[in-house]
Amino acid sequence: MHIMEGFLPIEHAIGWTAASAPFVAYGLYTINKRIKEKPEQRMLLGVAAAFTFVLSALKMPSVTGSCSHPTGTGLGAILFGPAAMAPIGMVVLLFQAILLAHGGLTTLGANIFSMAIVGPFAAAAIYRLAKAAKIPFGISIFLAASCADLLTYVTTSAQLALAFPDPAGGFIASFAKFAAVFAVTQIPLAISEGLLTVIVMNALLRFNPLELKDMNVVTTQEAQA
Amino acid sequence: MKRYQNLLMMIAVVLLVALPLWMVQKPAPGPDGKDVEIFLGADDQAKNVIGNIAPGYRPWFKPLMEPPSGEIGSLLFALQASLGAGFLGYWYGSAATTARIRREQGKQAQC
Numbered sequence: 431m432h433i434m435e436g437f438l439p440i441e442h443a444i445g446w447t448a449a450s451a452p453f454v455a456y457g458l459y460t461i462n463k464r465i466k467e468k469p470e471q472r473m474l475l476g477v478a479a480a481f482t483f484v485l486s487a488l489k490m491p492s493v494t495g496s497c498s499h500p501t502g503t504g505l506g507a508i509l510f511g512p513a514a515m516a517p518i519g520m521v522v523l524l525f526q527a528i529l530l531a532h533g534g535l536t537t538l539g540a541n542i543f544s545m546a547i548v549g550p551f552a553a554a555a556i557y558r559l560a561k562a563a564k565i566p567f568g569i570s571i572f573l574a575a576s577c578a579d580l581l582t583y584v585t586t587s588a589q590l591a592l593a594f595p596d597p598a599g600g601f602i603a604s605f606a607k608f609a610a611v612f613a614v615t616q617i618p619l620a621i622s623e624g625l626l627t628v629i630v631m632n633a634l635l636r637f638n639p640l641e642l643k644d645m646n647v648v649t650t651q652e653a654q655a
Numbered sequence: 656m657k658r659y660q661n662l663l664m665m666i667a668v669v670l671l672v673a674l675p676l677w678m679v680q681k682p683a684p685g686p687d688g689k690d691v692e693i694f695l696g697a698d699d700q701a702k703n704v705i706g707n708i709a710p711g712y713r714p715w716f717k718p719l720m721e722p723p724s725g726e727i728g729s730l731l732f733a734l735q736a737s738l739g740a741g742f743l744g745y746w747y748g749s750a751a752t753t754a755r756i757r758r759e760q761g762k763q764a765q766c
Contacts (some may be wrong), residue, residue, distance in 0.1 A: 431697075431698075432698050433698075433701075434698060434702060435714065435715030435716055435717065435718045436715050436716035436717060437702065437705060437714050438733050439712075440715060459736070473750065476742055477742070477743060477746050478745065479739075479742075480738070480739040480740070480741075480743045480746075481735070481740035481743065482739070483735055483738055483739030483742075484735075484739035484740050484743065485739075486735075487733075487735040489696065489732075489740070490671075490672050491672065491675040491679075491694050492675050492697075493674075493678060493679065494679075495675070495677045495679040495693045495694060496694060496695055496696065496697045496700055497694050497695065497696050497697065498695075498696070498697040499699075503713060512680060514690050522735075524674060526735075527718075527736060528719065528720065529720065529722070530722060530728060530731050530732065531718035531720065531721040531722065531738045532698075533715065534718060535716070535719070536715075536716045568660075586701075586709070588704065590701060590704075594669075594705050594708045594709045594712070595706055595708075597676055597708070607704050607707075607708070608701060608704055611700045611701050611704055612697055612701065613699055615697045616697075618671045619666075619671075619676065622667075622672065623667045624669045625664040625667055625668050626664075626667075626668060628664060629661050629664055629665065630743075632660070632661055633712075633747060633750075636724050637747075637750035637753070637754055638750065654714035655738065
């Protein structure tokens with residue numbers, strides 16, 4: 431989902447950077463506030479960041495014969511709220527942009543928007559909806575994390591289609607072409623990410639039930655189970 | 656049951672990664688006799704799509720630094736993954752130990 435360095439026209443690069451900046455700033459504010467109020471949650475914040483570090487470094491093969499990587503942002507979004515993932519995602523993307531020439535500084539804003547804003551907001555919203563619909567804990571987590579992963583790549587496809595509309599078919603035709611590359615490849619990876627997120631959540635529920643209850647992730651009942 | 660569930664999910668992830676390697680066949684070399692490469696990055700494929708849609712587009716900014724070779728690239732990716740995995744392992748170990756100590760203290764308090 432990394433749009434490569436220089437591959438967005440300058441107006442788009444500036445636009446996406448401007449769109450992402452307030453989320454990153456607000457995310458930093460919420461993280462600082464949370465850690466001040468509840469220092470015991472620092473460890474879980476580390477888990478959320480570490481999970482994103484691992485998953486976004488793993489390029490996995492897919493059925494389409496190409497490779498891509500999961501994002502790992504769903505876990506943190508469910509735990510700390512979606513805004514908190516914007517600065518965490520930015521750290522990962524900066525690391526890859528500066529040291530690995532993977533992604534880029536001019537496309538950082540657009541990449542933050544897809545991976546660290548759209549994905550986390552989707553994860554948090556889907557988790558809340560699934561919980562309200564009384565869907566079991568594990569399935570809710572799976573749905574939230576895998577849809578967030580997939581939507582990240584759909585967003586990248588849309589960003590590229592906006593920047594490079596097809597000369598004949600416009601945005602739609604172009605979006606179909608980019609989605610064929612990104613979204614289809616991503617389907618098995620999104621399933622993997624969903625499953626891995628459930629595994630980590632199960633462990634969190636076992637070892638940190640009180641914090642999860644405190645963060646409003648699970649109900650008292652679920653915390654005791 | 657829970658532990659069983661986790662194990663099944665881990666097996667599913669391994670299969671999801673391993674099956675494509677086995678399913679996707681390398682296509683025959685193209686008319687120019689060059690080997691077709693498979694399992695390239697989707698990011699690179701997107702670059703080709705851009706090339707098809709807007710052949711005149713030239714990237715206007717170059718990465719400041721590129722890993723000097725694929726080996727160095729995989730070194731840095733491995734570093735990123737191991738930082739994350741290291742922390743996850745640290746958390747799991749300390750959480751499991753804390754839970755065990757608490758359980759044992761609970762038992763002692765009862766008798």
